[in-house]
Amino acid sequence: MKMPAILAFDVFGTVVDWHGSIRREAEAMMPGIDGSAFANAWRAGYKPAMAQVSSGQLGWTRIDDLHRGILDRILPEFGRELAPAQREQLNLAWHRLAPWPDAVDGLAQLKSRFTIVTLSNGNLSLLANMAKHAKLPWDLILSAEVFRHYKPDPEAYLGVAGVFGVQPEDVMLVATHEDDLEAAQRCGLQTAYVHRPAEYGPQPKAVGDLARFDIVAADFIDLHDRLRSR
Amino acid sequence: MKMPAILAFDVFGTVVDWHGSIRREAEAMMPGIDGSAFANAWRAGYKPAMAQVSSGQLGWTRIDDLHRGILDRILPEFGRELAPAQREQLNLAWHRLAPWPDAVDGLAQLKSRFTIVTLSNGNLSLLANMAKHAKLPWDLILSAEVFRHYKPDPEAYLGVAGVFGVQPEDVMLVATHEDDLEAAQRCGLQTAYVHRPAEYGPQPKAVGDLARFDIVAADFIDLHDRLRSR
Structure with missing residues (x-):
């Protein structure tokens, strides 16, 4: 070949x-959370969100914004609240x-x-x-x-x-x-x-x-x- | 600020x-040429070529292809002939x-x-x-x-x-x-x-x-x- x-x-x-990094940052910001489950839930929202873009249902949207939308959705599922600045900081964990x-x-x-x-x-x-x-x-x-x-x-x-x-x-x-x-x-x-x-x-x-x-x-x-x- | x-x-x-690099490569490939004038002539074709793209006269065209078009035009002006493979090699001098x-x-x-x-x-x-x-x-x-x-x-x-x-x-x-x-x-x-x-x-x-x-x-x-x- x-x-x-x-x-x-x-x-x-x-x-x-991504799993280890997101788990660590989530646990540091939200003590007591199941960071592994949180990381996997966040990541699980990724493909459906991109599929909405690929199908044309959603216009071109960057992963940063898709990640933020998923984060906003799963936080209540994990019984957590975060201020907008904290959400933004956590969302940028994907850059680190x-x-x-x-x-x-x-x-x-x-x-x-x-x-x-x-x-x-x-x-x-x-x-x-x-x-x-x-x-x-x-x-x-x-x-x-x-x-x-x-x-x-x-x-x-x-x-x-x-x-x-x-x-x-x-x-x-x-x-x-x-x-x-x-x-x-x-x-x-x-x-x-x-x-x-x-x-x-x-x-x-x-x-x-x-x-x-x-x-x-x-x-x-x-x-x-x-x-x-x- | x-x-x-x-x-x-x-x-x-x-x-x-660009001037020194193009001059050296042109002189190595075409002994006796005025490499400085050649480099400046090649570069001088660059803005008019891009302006054709910006004005819509030419569709989106990469610099590699614009450079090649200018090269093909100026070689005869310098009284030179190069085989296509040599032209391609010289065109890639802009990558080096x-x-x-x-x-x-x-x-x-x-x-x-x-x-x-x-x-x-x-x-x-x-x-x-x-x-x-x-x-x-x-x-x-x-x-x-x-x-x-x-x-x-x-x-x-x-x-x-x-x-x-x-x-x-x-x-x-x-x-x-x-x-x-x-x-x-x-x-x-x-x-x-x-x-x-x-x-x-x-x-x-x-x-x-x-x-x-x-x-x-x-x-x-x-x-x-x-x-x-x-």
Whole structure:
């Protein structure tokens, strides 16, 4: 198989540990809350909110605003009240997510051989603040915001190839989400699944048949080794 | 005056020495050519080409393609012929422009206190390849390509504030071009003029009254010092 020129990374869950970071910030702001359940509830509202945008039911809306709407909805479900300034501070926790332990070193290794970019549904300022905070060495931050289409719309995946003027097969999507990789595959991109078993907390997440992806890697260091040995 | 949160940098001429880089690559590929005149002729075609896009005469076209069109036009004017592959290689010289000597260290200093982004008419892949090649430590690469409007259209300047959800005055444009800074000022951005006297070659470029800009700096190190002492 042809070596890709561009590695495009899903971010939430693949590069950064949203569950652990949101849990910690929620528990710090709201003592006694079940931070793990809160993080998962917040994240669970994400796909339905994006689907409203993709279907045209909702105009183009940034993840920051979608996150805030979900937060406002779930706080009462957890029996909590927060002042607007506190809600805003908590909402920005998504700009401060911590990388998985291998992520920064792994990206630095991969950057020496490939162009490494984000392909995230997160908005540009969220991704830029996250990269600054976590020292993520992206060559280019690409977002659904640039293409005005959320993944899994084809425009997002094909947009990466378009920006670089290459064929879809010259781009490899790196993600820990099978549905994201499947959508990329349908657009002709290469695919790498990365295991992030603790994405939703200590209970390892269910995983399907991964043999349909071009590479399956334990983490970014392993991804680098597997790409080198192809 | 309020301290800006975001510094948005013009790139060609302000961060990188397009004249010296293009001259060197042109002379290496076409021995005996007047590389300085060639570089200036190539660059001179740039504003009229963008104006065709801004006026709607030409649909959205990336700088890579505008550069190629200008190159094809000026080669015969310099009495030269190049095969398509050579033209493509020379066209990509704009992706390999060398930074001014103070640029990388100055940006690193500024990055520790501000969010530093590009606001360039160069396309995203050009800016990403340039940053990778020259080790420019951008927090975020923004381009006319994101806003589908070339500077000096207001959409480009206001787009930076929009991406970060801040007011125009929270953004400072850093550039060595008075017309760029004037257009930013009309949009409510703060402005910093940086001296790059050798932008067009050894003959220092003409400069107007710079007192109308918020800061006038000798280079990026000086810009950092002046922002700190405000």
